Amino acid sequence: xxxxxxxxxxxxxxxxxxxxxxxxxxxxxxxxxxxxxxxxxxxxxxxxxxxxxxxxxxxxxxxxxxxxxxxxxxxxxxxxxxxxxxxxxxxxxxxxxxxxxxxxxxxxxxxxxxxxxxxxxxxxxxxxxxxxxxxxxxxxxxxxxxxxxxxxxxxxxxxxxxxxxxxxxxxxxxxxxxxxxxxxxxxxxxxxxxxxxxxxxxxxxxxxxxxxxxxxxxxxxxxxxxxxxxxxxxxxxxxxxxxxxxxxxxxxxxxxxxxxxxxxxxxxxxxxxxxxxxxxxxxxxxxxxxxxxxxxxxxxxxxxxxxxxxxxxxxxxxxxxxxxx
Amino acid sequence: xxxxxxxxxxxxxxxxxxxxxxxxxxxxxxxxxxxxxxxxxxxxxxxxxxxxxxxxxxxxxxxxxxxxxxxxxxxxxxxxxxxxxxxxxxxxxxxxxxxxxxxxxxxxxxxxxxxxxxxxxxxxxxxxxxxxxxxxxxxxxxxxxxxxxxxxxxxxxxxxxxxxxxxxxxxxxxxxxxxxxxxxxxxxxxxxxxxxxxxxxxxxxxxxxxxxxxxxxxxxxxxxxxxxxxxxxxxxxxxxxxxxxxxxxxxxxxx
Numbered sequence: 001x002x003x004x005x006x007x008x009x010x011x012x013x014x015x016x017x018x019x020x021x022x023x024x025x026x027x028x029x030x031x032x033x034x035x036x037x038x039x040x041x042x043x044x045x046x047x048x049x050x051x052x053x054x055x056x057x058x059x060x061x062x063x064x065x066x067x068x069x070x071x072x073x074x075x076x077x078x079x080x081x082x083x084x085x086x087x088x089x090x091x092x093x094x095x096x097x098x099x100x101x102x103x104x105x106x107x108x109x110x111x112x113x114x115x116x117x118x119x120x121x122x123x124x125x126x127x128x129x130x131x132x133x134x135x136x137x138x139x140x141x142x143x144x145x146x147x148x149x150x151x152x153x154x155x156x157x158x159x160x161x162x163x164x165x166x167x168x169x170x171x172x173x174x175x176x177x178x179x180x181x182x183x184x185x186x187x188x189x190x191x192x193x194x195x196x197x198x199x200x201x202x203x204x205x206x207x208x209x210x211x212x213x214x215x216x217x218x219x220x221x222x223x224x225x226x227x228x229x230x231x232x233x234x235x236x237x238x239x240x241x242x243x244x245x246x247x248x249x250x251x252x253x254x255x256x257x258x259x260x261x262x263x264x265x266x267x268x269x270x271x272x273x274x275x276x277x278x279x280x281x282x283x284x285x286x287x288x289x290x291x292x293x294x295x296x297x298x299x300x301x302x303x304x305x306x307x308x309x310x311x312x313x314x315x316x317x318x319x320x321x322x323x324x325x
Numbered sequence: 326x327x328x329x330x331x332x333x334x335x336x337x338x339x340x341x342x343x344x345x346x347x348x349x350x351x352x353x354x355x356x357x358x359x360x361x362x363x364x365x366x367x368x369x370x371x372x373x374x375x376x377x378x379x380x381x382x383x384x385x386x387x388x389x390x391x392x393x394x395x396x397x398x399x400x401x402x403x404x405x406x407x408x409x410x411x412x413x414x415x416x417x418x419x420x421x422x423x424x425x426x427x428x429x430x431x432x433x434x435x436x437x438x439x440x441x442x443x444x445x446x447x448x449x450x451x452x453x454x455x456x457x458x459x460x461x462x463x464x465x466x467x468x469x470x471x472x473x474x475x476x477x478x479x480x481x482x483x484x485x486x487x488x489x490x491x492x493x494x495x496x497x498x499x500x501x502x503x504x505x506x507x508x509x510x511x512x513x514x515x516x517x518x519x520x521x522x523x524x525x526x527x528x529x530x531x532x533x534x535x536x537x538x539x540x541x542x543x544x545x546x547x548x549x550x551x552x553x554x555x556x557x558x559x560x561x562x563x564x565x566x567x568x569x570x571x572x573x574x575x576x577x578x579x580x
Contacts, residue, residue: 057379060394085392106452108355108392109579113452120450128450130439130486132458133378141409153416154462157500158435159485160454165445170502175500207380207399208407264396271391288459320396 001172007164009129010049012079012099013051015183015268016178017146027246031199033056034251038069038301045220046070050187051079054208059269060087063224065193065254067091068266069078081136081184089115092125093287103127107278112307114281130163137210139184144216149180187219192257196225200248203240206264215243222299224254226266256313268319330486331561333514334580336496336533338364339561341424341470350424352372352460356579357470358424359390364565376420380406389574415463423464425457429482430469432526432547434489434508437482444484454486456575460487460536461487463501466509473513478545492523499512516541517558521550531556
């Protein structure tokens with residue numbers, strides 16, 4: 001295949017498919033109990049310098065209790081794929097991120113991320129490698145398929161391509177230029193779901209974002225779940241299992257685990273809390289004060305929920321109309 | 326200028342809304358496109374199929390979404406799938422319109438949402454492509470919604486995040502982008518613009534109420550094409566404004 005053009009961005013996580021297969025071969029295939037706390041899961045599976053990814057998206061079904069624990073344990077030099085709002089903003093604000101494959105890091109309606117601006121404009125967070133949203137999802141899909149790359153028609157002709165580590169080749173069948181996206185295999189994936197059993201068979205309600213792809217692209221997968229259900233319940237509706245147990249390394253029960261983000265049919269997003277974070281990020285000092293108040297000074301997610309308050313959380317659940325979960 | 330009775334955001338919403346066709350598929354991003362889609366569903370396009378990039382397709386937009394993945398983007402929807410499904414639908418030619426914004430746009434409709442200044446040492450780090458590049462690559466017709474000034478309408482964008490007509494006629498196809506796709510309209514607080522069929526450069530089609538062609542030209546850093554007959558766009562109607570203020574954004578989250 002003729003290579004027409006190559007992105008100048010470095011490959012932050014070169015995929016090794018045979019090593020991935022070997023790794024997956026060694027994972028337990030029996031139905032073992034994988035329940036643990038956030039503290040145990042993060043301590044066991046997330047290491048300084050690891051390449052991590054989160055799903056879904058900052059204010060929607062985001063694994064906030066897991067992200068908070070990464071910050072609490074002071075993990076550093078992380079490389080990550082994003083795609084993010086609050087979850088990545090807090091990691092970046094905590095100074096835990098060294099480099100990024102980036103598609104979107106902003107605060108949606110609240111505008112650009114002050115944390116990203118400070119870290120990138122100062123040169124502390126570098127390199128930043130560019131991709132489109134679907135580009136990152138397709139990179140996970142390639143890894144999930146166990147293949148080295150996927151040809152797509154996004155990113156062509158742009159600087160988003162130029163500053164990526166993709167390649168444009170001539171399609172050997174038609175002769176047309178096509179963009180090849182390299183597979184992206186995560187050291188650790190972090191996904192929050194509506195329900196899972198103790199083995200990690202997981203279901204989500206509503207849109208599925210890119211959880212099916214990212215889960216399968218992860219060497220280690222930590223699930224947090226609104227609730228743990230009996231395996232019998234999973235077996236009654238096996239068509240609903242979007243993540244099968246054998247990918248999963250840890251199952252963490254985390255009610256309101258997406259707070260201050262939302263969880264479809266369970267609870268609404270907490271606008272006041274989101275605004276408090278956005279305000280706090282205006283200076284490094286106030287960012288640190290927020291992280292101290294809501295993460296470092298609290299032992300775990302249970303303490304976080306107590307700080308937010310049961311009444312306030314219940315009100316968010318009531319707004320969502322009771323839920324299916 | 327006397328108070329027109331609406332603010333620039335309301336004008337952008339109403340203008341964009343009128344471009345949304347009943348029965349068409351449209352990628353809807355955060356902010357103004359969401360309000361415009363809701364207004365369109367209540368005015369002239371009850372069957373507008375709103376597609377949101379994380380998987381919501383065909384939602385009935387009863388309440389204003391605050392994020393592109395939140396539950397209102399698949400409220401009573403026809404399908405709730407995922408990001409690949411909807412972008413792959415666009416890649417197969419199913420999505421007609423895409424609505425985009427940006428910090429900078431050039432004469433060929435290329436958009437920048439990535440960096441101001443050098444990429445590796447940026448003066449301002451912006452959020453990045455998000456779904457912008459995918460929408461701009463695959464939708465048949467993309468519509469940019471922008472505030473109109475010289476800092477935004479630039480001769481050369483610092484970074485081409487999302488492809489417009491790239492360097493000009495034929496450049497999209499040469500790059501391998503799907504044939505027949507590209508920028509269609511630009512809606513600003515001063516004008517509604519299109520693209521010249523041959524030069525693929527931005528062309529003034531209509532001025533917004535209260536704005537003059539001179540103002541449009543003065544607030545643009547590149548040379549604009551001008552249609553033989555420049556229309557005067559109609560101001561937001563009382564009905565549009567009341568729906569917008571009393572139903573869609575009662576809490577004044579955006580407007």
